[in-house]
Amino acid sequence: MNAPTRHPATPASLSALDAENKRVIMFGGKGGVGKTTSSSATALHYALAGKKTLIISSDLTPSLSDIFETPIGPSETPVPGVDNLFALEIGIDEVMRRWKEKFGPQIYAAASVVVDMPYDEIIDYVAMAPGIQEEFMLDFILEHIRGGRYDMVVWDTAPAGDTLRLLSLPGRFLKHLRTAPRFYFKAQDILGVSRTQFLDLIGSWTTLSEEIARFFVDPANVEFIVVTIPEALGVYQSRRVIEDLKAHGLTVRRAVVNSVITDPDSAFLRQRSAMQQPYLAMLFNDLGADSVILMPLLPYEVKGIARLREVERILFRTE
Numbered sequence: 001m002n003a004p005t006r007h008p009a010t011p012a013s014l015s016a017l018d019a020e021n022k023r024v025i026m027f028g029g030k031g032g033v034g035k036t037t038s039s040s041a042t043a044l045h046y047a048l049a050g051k052k053t054l055i056i057s058s059d060l061t062p063s064l065s066d067i068f069e070t071p072i073g074p075s076e077t078p079v080p081g082v083d084n085l086f087a088l089e090i091g092i093d094e095v096m097r098r099w100k101e102k103f104g105p106q107i108y109a110a111a112s113v114v115v116d117m118p119y120d121e122i123i124d125y126v127a128m129a130p131g132i133q134e135e136f137m138l139d140f141i142l143e144h145i146r147g148g149r150y151d152m153v154v155w156d157t158a159p160a161g162d163t164l165r166l167l168s169l170p171g172r173f174l175k176h177l178r179t180a181p182r183f184y185f186k187a188q189d190i191l192g193v194s195r196t197q198f199l200d201l202i203g204s205w206t207t208l209s210e211e212i213a214r215f216f217v218d219p220a221n222v223e224f225i226v227v228t229i230p231e232a233l234g235v236y237q238s239r240r241v242i243e244d245l246k247a248h249g250l251t252v253r254r255a256v257v258n259s260v261i262t263d264p265d266s267a268f269l270r271q272r273s274a275m276q277q278p279y280l281a282m283l284f285n286d287l288g289a290d291s292v293i294l295m296p297l298l299p300y301e302v303k304g305i306a307r308l309r310e311v312e313r314i315l316f317r318t319e
């Protein structure tokens with residue numbers, strides 16, 4: 001393949017997003033490439049622009065507390081020193097707890113008429129449905145957008161595999177739910193009215209699930225940005241992510257390439273920079289040079305608002 005190796009004359013940036021009025025910006029990619037750093041700098045960008053912004057990290061490795069240097073937990077916390085910026089970190093256990101709280105009574109009311117099982121057993125059984133956790137995560141994200149609570153939600157997703165599961169989910173989940181009534185009806189001979197109640201519940205979940213899926217694949221609402229590094233593993237993996245998302249109806253239009261050597265002033269760095277060039281060329285070729293945002297390898301770790309501001313300036317080319 002004769003990919004163009006030339007860097008664009010004007011470096012690409014995320015600033016074109018400013019005019020697009022998206023509601024959710026998702027960052028995905030493998031572990032350690034800079035998802036949390038890019039997400040946090042992006043959230044800071046929108047907060048500084050006066051938008052009420054929430055950054056949500058669903059990665060199991062806690063990290064927002066480190067980067068913002070303040071304790072951040074599963075409920076919305078204002079980031080000290082930055083107006084309009086709120087953060088939360090939510091793991092799967094908390095997602096499940098909230099899901100049970102939200103849907104438990106409804107599920108029990110509908111299911112208990114067809115199966116004679118204790119509350120916890122019914123809820124736990126349904127909670128094991130494939131994809132239900134992901135479903136809740138999407139619903140959770142959407143909830144923060146609905147009703148105008150936030151202008152912008154920046155979502156620091158868990159490493160790629162999970163993100164993919166998220167988007168392939170509505171189909172799998174609904175298939176499971178559709179087979180559930182058959183299972184229950186076989187288990188017990190029941191009255192038509194109970195059947196209707198259970199089918200109604202599944203019907204409303206189907207609608208909800210389809211609504212959520214539609215929101216997330218609509219480029220008017222959501223931007224999915226792949227974060228990667230210019231090395232074989234990073235680039236091949238992000239190509240797979242881009243392909244898979246495409247298969248689920250979601251087009252990735254931008255990538256942040258992190259840890260780019262921009263100032264190779266030693267033999268060591270020159271060698272590393274040369275190693276990176278073909279991978280950068282591949283990304284330019286795949287996405288178009290205007291859609292590949294380069295983030296230099298910095299001599300320090302990105303921690304605290306001042307450092308994040310530097311990253312924000314690079315990603316958005318602000319002054």
Ligand SMILES: Nc1ncnc2c1ncn2[C@@H]1O[C@H](COP(=O)(O)OP(=O)(O)O)[C@@H](O)[C@H]1O
Nearest residue numbers: 031032033034035036037259296297298301302
């Ligand atoms: N451009 C960069 N230069 C130097 N260090 C970076 C850069 N980007 C990220 N880091 C550091 O690399 C580590 C991993 O980044 P992080 O954003 O947490 O990755 P991820 O969320 O993808 O696992 C962090 O310690 C972060 O400060």
Ligand SMILES: [Mg+2]
Nearest residue numbers: 035036059063
């Ligand atoms: Mg992270």
